[in-house]
Structure formats: structure tokens, C-alpha cells
Amino acid sequence: MQLPRYIAHRGLSEHAPENTLAAIQAAADAGCEWIELDVQYLGDGTPVIWHDATVDRCSDGRGALIDMTREDIRRLDVGSWFSDDFRGERMALLDEALSLVSALDMGLNLELKLNPGHDAEMLAGVAVHRARQVLPQDRLLVSSFDMTALEHARSRDDALALGLLYEAVPRCWASDAERLRPFSVHADWTRLEQERLIEVQAAGLALLCYTVNDPERFASWWDHGVDGVFTDDPGLFDARYQRQ
Numbered sequence: 001m002q003l004p005r006y007i008a009h010r011g012l013s014e015h016a017p018e019n020t021l022a023a024i025q026a027a028a029d030a031g032c033e034w035i036e037l038d039v040q041y042l043g044d045g046t047p048v049i050w051h052d053a054t055v056d057r058c059s060d061g062r063g064a065l066i067d068m069t070r071e072d073i074r075r076l077d078v079g080s081w082f083s084d085d086f087r088g089e090r091m092a093l094l095d096e097a098l099s100l101v102s103a104l105d106m107g108l109n110l111e112l113k114l115n116p117g118h119d120a121e122m123l124a125g126v127a128v129h130r131a132r133q134v135l136p137q138d139r140l141l142v143s144s145f146d147m148t149a150l151e152h153a154r155s156r157d158d159a160l161a162l163g164l165l166y167e168a169v170p171r172c173w174a175s176d177a178e179r180l181r182p183f184s185v186h187a188d189w190t191r192l193e194q195e196r197l198i199e200v201q202a203a204g205l206a207l208l209c210y211t212v213n214d215p216e217r218f219a220s221w222w223d224h225g226v227d228g229v230f231t232d233d234p235g236l237f238d239a240r241y242q243r244q
């Protein structure tokens, strides 16, 4: 699998409400080849693209996602909090997002987001099954902070590209990698240690950093060989940092 240097985080979330169809379209319009989206499921089992445990921050409603049904979330406006230009945007179902990513011929890093009350096996099962029905193997990378969710994803698809998602990469990352056979390790760049970067790449895995919106402060990590970044706006990066 060939990943670009820049992956649009939650879609092009600097310019459109995060994790919406509008943010996916904006990323494509800006020329992004890959995006990252968060998936979780509602109380009725419907998988949706959403980051938080509640709808409070990014909609005109309130409450926990796990207490809501598909009918409930369809009534929410998830665009106005960002700007009036996106008034009336609806929460994206996973199936809608997958169809759009496929139609736009982009790659997707789908993060299995295990908020409280969610079951790792159920989320991994439904998300991997649906994503693999729509996207080719080389356009799908499934990641999670939850290693149990990744174990279930691996058991469902032996060839699936997996990303181990950490805040600080732990010393025991290699035992997770041995078990899960990932493609990549994803790390909070503000907590990255050069020793871990070297170990991960020596094992043949890609090292991706999140969420990088300060190109100047990040610049030295390119010199250390980081493979790519999640950013809210790839347009922030000066051409001199781009791969030749």
C-alpha cells in the first residue's frame, strides 16, 4: 500500500465540519488522496461517522450517541456549529461515507472509535465488513487505540491493513505488532520519541503522526524519517517539506 505524505484528518476539517460528507468532498476538492474518519455505532446498531461520545460539540443537539437511533441523528444539524455555509448538513452514516470515498477514488483510514458503552467486537465486525465491501484492499487502513478492536478486525480479514494507534508509542508496541501484523503505527507527534520511530521503521512498518497543524515545529521529524502525517489542512504545509 502506498500512502501519501498528508492524510486529511476527519476529512478536510479545517475547512468543513469534521467527519461529514462535506468534509470528505472538501478534501477531494483540495486534491487529498487519503482521508481519516472516525466510526462508531448508535444505540440501534447503525454505524456512523463521528468522533465524540456525545453530539454536544458538533451539532445543534445534546446527548450520548449510544442513546440515539438513526431517526434521532437524522434530525440533527451537524454543520451550523462550524459555519452557516454548512447549515443543514446531516451526520454521515458509514455506508454514505464509504460510497462517497469510493466515488471520489480516495483512500480511507477508518478509525474504530471505542467510546464508553461500545463493544469492540461489534464495531470491528460491522465496520470492517462494510468497508471491505466498498473499498479495495489498497485503499483501506483500519486503525484504533483499542487493541481488542484491532484483534477482531484482524480475525475478520487476514489481509486487512491495520494501524496501531497510540498516544505515546509504548515500549511494548512490538508485542502488539507481532500479534496484529499491522501496516503502520500512528503516534501523537508531541509525544513521539526518536528511539520508537527507529524501532518501528526497522520492523518495516510506516510511522504516521497525528495531528500535525504546525509545519514549522514538525519540520525536524521529516528529517528523522516520519512517513506521513494526519493534518486538518494539508494546505498548511510548504512545498519544501513534501516528498520529492
Ligand code: G3P
Pocket: 009, 036, 038, 051, 111, 143, 165, 186, 210, 211, 230
Ligand atoms: O487517527 C489519528 C487521530 O485521528 C487520533 O485522534 O482524537 O483525532 O481521533 P483523534
Ligand code: CA
Pocket: 036, 037, 038, 111
Ligand atoms: Ca480519529
